[in-house]
Amino acid sequence: xxxxxxxxxxxxxxxxxxxxxxxxxxxxxxxxxxxxxxxxxxxxxxxxxxxxxxxxxxxxxxxxxxxxxxxxxxxxxxxxxxxxxxxxxxxxxxxxxxxxxxxxxxxxxxxxxxxxxxxxxxxxxxxxxxxxxxxxxxxxxxxxxxxxxxxxxxxxxxxxxxxxxxxxxxxxxxxxxxxxxxxxxxxxxxxxxxxxxxxxxxxxxxxxxxxxxxxxxxxxxxxxxxxxxxxxxxxxxxxxxxxxxxxxxxxxxxxxxxxxxxxxxxxxxxxxxxxxxxxxxxxxxxxxxxxxxxxxxxxxxxxxxxxxxxxxxxxxxxxxxxxxxxxxxxxxxxxxxxxxxxxxxxxxxxxxxxxxxxxxxxxxxxxxxxxxxxxxxxxxxxxxxxxxxxxxxxxxxxxxxxxxxxxxxxxxxxxxxxxxxxxxxxxxxxxxxxxxxx
Amino acid sequence: xxxxxxxxxxxxxxxxxxxxxxxxxxxxxxxxxxxxxxxxxxxxxxxxxxxxxxxxxxxxxxxxxxxxxxxxxxxxxxxxxxxxxxxxxxxxxxxxxxxxx
Numbered sequence: 001x002x003x004x005x006x007x008x009x010x011x012x013x014x015x016x017x018x019x020x021x022x023x024x025x026x027x028x029x030x031x032x033x034x035x036x037x038x039x040x041x042x043x044x045x046x047x048x049x050x051x052x053x054x055x056x057x058x059x060x061x062x063x064x065x066x067x068x069x070x071x072x073x074x075x076x077x078x079x080x081x082x083x084x085x086x087x088x089x090x091x092x093x094x095x096x097x098x099x100x101x102x103x104x105x106x107x108x109x110x111x112x113x114x115x116x117x118x119x120x121x122x123x124x125x126x127x128x129x130x131x132x133x134x135x136x137x138x139x140x141x142x143x144x145x146x147x148x149x150x151x152x153x154x155x156x157x158x159x160x161x162x163x164x165x166x167x168x169x170x171x172x173x174x175x176x177x178x179x180x181x182x183x184x185x186x187x188x189x190x191x192x193x194x195x196x197x198x199x200x201x202x203x204x205x206x207x208x209x210x211x212x213x214x215x216x217x218x219x220x221x222x223x224x225x226x227x228x229x230x231x232x233x234x235x236x237x238x239x240x241x242x243x244x245x246x247x248x249x250x251x252x253x254x255x256x257x258x259x260x261x262x263x264x265x266x267x268x269x270x271x272x273x274x275x276x277x278x279x280x281x282x283x284x285x286x287x288x289x290x291x292x293x294x295x296x297x298x299x300x301x302x303x304x305x306x307x308x309x310x311x312x313x314x315x316x317x318x319x320x321x322x323x324x325x326x327x328x329x330x331x332x333x334x335x336x337x338x339x340x341x342x343x344x345x346x347x348x349x350x351x352x353x354x355x356x357x358x359x360x361x362x363x364x365x366x367x368x369x370x371x372x373x374x375x376x377x378x379x380x381x382x383x384x385x386x387x388x389x390x391x392x393x394x395x396x397x398x399x400x401x402x403x404x405x406x407x408x409x410x411x412x413x414x415x416x417x418x419x420x421x422x423x424x425x426x427x428x429x430x431x432x433x434x435x436x437x438x
Numbered sequence: 439x440x441x442x443x444x445x446x447x448x449x450x451x452x453x454x455x456x457x458x459x460x461x462x463x464x465x466x467x468x469x470x471x472x473x474x475x476x477x478x479x480x481x482x483x484x485x486x487x488x489x490x491x492x493x494x495x496x497x498x499x500x501x502x503x504x505x506x507x508x509x510x511x512x513x514x515x516x517x518x519x520x521x522x523x524x525x526x527x528x529x530x531x532x533x534x535x536x537x538x539x
Contacts, residue, residue, distance in 0.1 A: 064478075065477040065478035065479070066478070068478060069441075069454070069472075069478070072440055072441040072454065072456050072472075073440070073441030073454075074441065075440045075441065076440070077440070077457070078456055078457055078470075186477060189477070190476070190477055272479065273479055273480065275480075276475060276476070276479045276480020277480050277482060277517075279480060280473070280474035280475055280480045280481065280482055280513060281482070281513050281514065282513075283513075285509055285510075287474050287475070287476075287480065287513070288474065288475065288476040289476075291475060291476035291477075291479055291480045292476040292477075295476065295477065295479065404519075
């Protein structure tokens, strides 16, 4: 840690400098050197990013829920479908870190994102056109791999556009448009899937790749600073110690944060699916509508409050918000264990919205904090993404087992206990990562 | 058969067929239907007796299969799991373990 501190101090100074005029010698608007002065991306680029994220939500996650139903209608057996979904899951997990590394190595984040979107579009088209084993297996693999690149790429484009000083605000806006996109995707795909056919959902996804790419093309390449997008700062001489991957892997706040994100997913991922199963058992006629509401309510909350979370992160710091996120998750687990009225369950989902808002902003924000100056922002996102994937997979297995053995109420209390462990991890181990003067 | 929609006699959505269960003689005993949920969240797999299903429109590929049970009966049935003994929901709404003959 001692070896890092001299450069860290300088890094802090650069961030703090803001628009104080330290780098007045540079022509305004270029910002390409990535110095601490606030870059000023054009409104066109910022709106392009808004819409890119909005449409991407439909393209990336829209057809996922329909794969099992669609392949069943194409006479696939449950074992084959299970295999396809597992392949997607495994690739999505092991691809996180290589995906981040690709984005770190890329000279154009926009090109990488565009190729990934085009890949997903063609995967969707292949599902619809040739639902045969080799094609579907390939498409599932490519879809998962492209998703591994897209998550880091969006954060990288954001950081490259607005810089570390205003990234909190920007990530809040990203979360808002992703939530709006997810909500619209659920509504559009749900309607198309039930009124037309599950196959048509894949065609809609392919078509929606077009506006996604158009939105991406309106983000001006010249305004995305590549060095900034990778979380690096220009230096007089390269400092091997500060920028090595090994050092990144030994960054204590990053590892503590990855561990707490694993706990978050371990507590969170199985909660809604188990609750939805309970709702289906208890209220057969209204179950689909209630489950739909349980999915939409958190998205609406994220769309509403995520930008404020981004702003508050700069004023309060990161830790208070992380604690709120975990507290809301623990409260939700306990309420799910106690509340039996299916309509009240929809209200409890407000807590899901709070947790989702906090972490949608905090995950890329804290990774940007702790990797600032390293040039490995996106690889670090891949590390946290891997923790997310492991936590989510374990959650489904462990909570499913607990539900079978001890009933859903006990499972919910167990998930709440994991959330409290996450709370304690943040409270006792996680340092505040906000840097610079504001 | 796989993927075919299942509806109640009053034309309610009862999910779709995802598997069939045969006994050792190869006789079809029951169907596994994927029931309820929204966008794949919260759906449950339920085993229903083959005799509770009616195949009036089976030759028309877009037509559905009728299940002589109510939504409440299907919702309350135990979930089908690969590592557990199979419990079949009968045409009268009764639950019984699948006897292996």
